[in-house]
Amino acid sequence: MIGETVVVVREVVTGTDAHNEPITEAVEESVDDVLIAPGPRADIPDAFRPVGTVVAWNLHFPKTFTGSLRGAKVSVRGGAPCDVIGDPQPFTLANTPTRWHMPVELERADG
Incomplete structure (x- = not known):
């Protein structure tokens, strides 16, 4: 399997304005x-998804990535950034013999 490059976009607090x-x-x-697959995955029933959530991409991040994706956006293949769903957590290292260990779902709403 061959991973691709994605761009993670986070909002970082750089200070405060005059109104604090x-x-x-x-x-x-x-x-x-990063492994990339179009969404949705067939093995997750719609009953477990928030109302109105549309999965645009399913990603698997490599073990070398250690940051948090909570509240982030990810751009895949040069497209518009999509919202990360929830707070993705990695699988246990002992249970992931490959290079990838953290599944991430991205959502996008047009219109």
Whole structure:
């Protein structure tokens, strides 16, 4: 299997304004060797998904990625950034003999 490069976009607080409100900036990080598949996966029933959630992509991040994806967006194959669903967590290392261990679902709503 061959992974691809995706771009993870996170909002990072860089300070506060005159009203003590946070100032954020979008920070991009390229992640190599991500397995990409179009969504949805057939093995997850719709009853377990939030209402209105449409899975655009299913990704598997490599073990070399250690960051959090909660609240992030991911751009796949140069497309518009899609929202990460939930707070993806990696599988136990002992149960993942391959290079990939964290499944991630992306959602996107058009219109």
